[in-house]
Amino acid sequence: MRFFVLCILAWLPLWKVGTVVAGLPVRPPGTPTVRKHLVYLRDKANTPYSLSAPQRFLTARSLARRTHQNISLLPRDLPVDPAYVAQVQAVAGAKVWYTSRWFNAVVVECDSTVLAVVQALPCVRSARTLNRSAATSAPLPVQAGAPVAARPAGTRADYGNAYAQAHQIGADVMHDAGFRGEGMHIAVFDGGFPGVNTGSVFASLYQQNRLASVYNFVGRDQNVYQYDDHGTLVLSTLAGNQPGVFIGTAPQATYYLFVTEEVASEHPVEEVNWLIAAERADSLGVDIINSSLGYNTFDAPSVDYAYTDLDGRTALSTRAATVAARVGMLVVNSAGNEGNNRWLYLLAPADADSILTVGAVDSLGTRARFSSIGPAADGRLKPNVSAMGQQAAFVYPSGAIGRGNGTSFASPIAAGLAAGFWQAHPTLTAQEVIDYLQRSASQATAPDNLLGYGIPNFGRAQQVAAGIPLPTAPVAGVGNLVHLYPNPVPAGAATCTLQLPAEWRAQPLEVRLYDARGALVSALTLPAPNAPTVQLPTTALRPGVYSCRVGRVGQPLYTVRLLRL
Structure with missing residues (x-):
């Protein structure tokens, strides 16, 4: 897990939790190491599910999203064959955590001896080890937040410290025009959301029933109001809705909070959590995924990615993000904070095609030096656009307002713009939304691998959508x-x-x-x-x-x- 907060107020280090977790049982010497594995199945030939009856595995909202965008159902949409899952579950010592429709796979927890038995099953094609097992933290109690009075947004005072990041992309104009994300469904993938259930800035989510679903894919439960607060900070830039204190870029959207990040380690299992969360988002009818996450280095024995792997086809999370885009969701992902270190380039899944990868600028529109650069390893332009990620404002779990640096914040700020613009133009496809935002951006006629097409703007995107020519320069x-x-x-x-x-x-x-x-x-x-x-x-x-x-x-x-x- 690599959370894209470069620093908070310049004096906190890049988030990373140590691997020593108090209270975990010590494995006796000689005991086989239990790990999670992605086990690929051979086919879906005998599945009881059918593309002619998709309501068995996709919600009406998910199907409507496909219909609207003229996206056909494909075999990848079918759930895995339950008979194959039963065969894997029948192996003594094998614990099935999740199934993946898109990859036709199951996530299995077992030791290497059991894995060998699983791999010998006729229904299994191959397997990939994802991580070492780790216990999850105990859940914290869930509490209801206090309601706040709503009033129209529009003035600098309404937005508080969030004004600059909203104004830079025209989100304040968008809100005044009546587009605050109403009816748009946004899933946020992160490492935890402490304080969201108690903070005043998030209270309208509960008051107005706009928190549609929460799930912790690390612990397989609904305890999301704990772990790292990175998700809380990210969510505030989107969903914050306390006029006079803080307003995010999509304050009236409906939200899904998904914990996909392990706390105590860094392994590709987090990418598979991302995959399973994206499939859940798809089936529930989510419109937009915000992922302020990225992957390139892992704890041993997992193998790091090389820059050449960031080709849009290799990394697990990249492959997942690509399919998420193919089924009509708009995936918005941080570019990364590697721009001023040895790596330099974006991280997975920011290299995926068909998604909106977001770099970071300051309030004056100057590129943040830490913002990861492109291109993708196969030469594609990345990032796509940029938004404020240097000294961006956010809300802590305590309710205090802070500022920090990271493409983690640029991504959700841009995602909120995408939500409002899509709300204003509901007949568009996700790919058309990306195209209009790119065409509206500050360097649309001269995109590069530092800022992409530049800083998008609602007003200019409206002009593009209306067919009004924008001033351009060669x-x-x-x-x-x-x-x-x-x-x-x-x-x-x-x-x-x-x-x-x-x-x-x-x-x-x-x-x-x-x-x-x-x-x-x-x-x-x-x-x-x-x-x-x-x-x-x-x-x-x-x-x-x-x-x-x-x-x-x-x-x-x-x-x-x-x-x-």
Whole structure:
């Protein structure tokens, strides 16, 4: 677990709990080590579930989300075959914790001897060890919060210290327009939510019945109001709703609080908790997932990820986030706080395509030095956008207002903007919401791997959605300008023209096109044109928005946007 709070008020260290937990039983010498394992099953050939009867495993809200976005049900949506689960459970010493529809797998706790028996079952394809077992903390009592009087938000005084982060992205304008997240369902994955059940800033969640579900995937219970307070801080930037004290960016949304992070250790089991939580969110009909989490290094014996693994296809959590996006949820994830250390780059699952990865800026819009940079290992632009994560305001479990640094805060602040904008445009798909927010951002015409498309803004996104052209500027080349025209490219046009700076005309060029999800569409290496323009083929491009990255071979690439009608 890597919580993306770089520091709180600059004097607390990056959150990390030691692995010594008082009161845990000591394992006698020679006793096999019990670990959790992800056991992949062979198929779903004989499952009693059917895609023609999805109401057996998906709620009406989940199905409606798919229907609205024209997303078909696929075999991955089917639950695992219960007969296979029964076979695994029948092995003495094997404890099944969870099943995964998307990965067709079960999470099994057992020692290595039992695992060998499980792997020999005809229904099992393979297995991957996730962690060492660890006891969970005792739950704390749940208490009801006191109600607060509601009144419209809109003034600086209403937001308190949260004003700058809301105003920077136009969330205050969004709220005044009547879009505070009403009807939007947001799941927050984190390590604990102490004080949420007692804090005044969260009281309206209970008063208005907007806390739809809570679950602790570490302990398999509903004790979420304990453990680390990182989740509380993150949630406050979204759901805080105490006018005159603190208002988050989606103060009227409906929330789901899911604990996915182990307290005492760091292993890939947390990524599987993320997966299972995402499947739960999907089945319940959640619209948006906020995950201020990331993974790259683990405790022994688990193997660390390398930067080359952050290719959108390798990390467990990345694969889970990708499927979550494929089923129509908008996944918003912190980029990470690695920008000023040796790692530099984003962490999993921020490398997933089709999700909104968020970097951090300060109140003036300057990139926070700690904010992780892109690209993803396969060259895709990351982060997608950025929001305030340096000296961002939040609420402690005690109710005190604090400030801290981390993309942990940039992510939920941006997620609240996405919720309000989606509420304002309910016919959009999740991917269209991402596209509009990117097009609204401060450097939409010149995205880079530091801030992505820049800082999104509700007002500008409204203009884009209404078809009102935004003022744009071409991307600066080496002493000249890079242009693509005509842009938009008309339907049926076979080519578009790329105008080149003089410095590029005598060298081979590299051109890469990425679609709105960040997937690579084409990669071209062109011979030295020795001309001011070259023609790029567009016949194979479907209608949509593309990022065209172009430059001299072996040199940094510049990015310009291309719209295909």
